[in-house]
Amino acid sequence: xxxxxxxxxxxxxxxxxxxxxxxxxxxxxxxxxxxxxxxxxxxxxxxxxxxxxxxxxxxxxxxxxxxxxxxxxxxxxxxxxxxxxxxxxxxxxxxxx
Numbered sequence: 001x002x003x004x005x006x007x008x009x010x011x012x013x014x015x016x017x018x019x020x021x022x023x024x025x026x027x028x029x030x031x032x033x034x035x036x037x038x039x040x041x042x043x044x045x046x047x048x049x050x051x052x053x054x055x056x057x058x059x060x061x062x063x064x065x066x067x068x069x070x071x072x073x074x075x076x077x078x079x080x081x082x083x084x085x086x087x088x089x090x091x092x093x094x095x096x097x
Contacts, residue, residue: 010035011056014042014072018063028069039074 010033021029033039040046041057042064048057064070 005050005052007035007037007050007053008056010038011053011060014038014060015056015063018060018066022063022066027067029067029071031070031072032075033072034075034077036074039072042072 014031014033017031018029037046041048041053042060048054
C-alpha cells in the first residue's frame with residue numbers, strides 16, 4: 001500500500017466535498033481547510049511545485065468553475081474540529097457509494 005502525503009489527503013477531502021456539493025445541486029460553495037498550502041494554491045497565491053499535487057490542483061480548479069460562487073478559506077488547525085468532522089463525513093459518504 002502506497003502512503004499519501006497529508007496534502008494529497010487534503011486535496012482528496014476537498015474534491016470529495018466538491019463532488020457531493022455538485023451532485024446535490026449546490027451553486028454557492030464555501031470550503032474551509034487547515035492546509036494553508038492547499039488554500040493558497042487554490043487561490044492562485046502559491047504555485048504548485050510538487051508534481052504529485054498537480055493533478056489534484058488542476059481537478060480542483062476545474063471543479064470550482066462548476067459553481068456560481070466558490071470560496072475557500074484557511075482555518076487554523078486548532079480551530080478545525082468542524083472542518084475535520086465535515087471531511088470525515090464526506091469521506092464516509094463517498095466510500096459508501
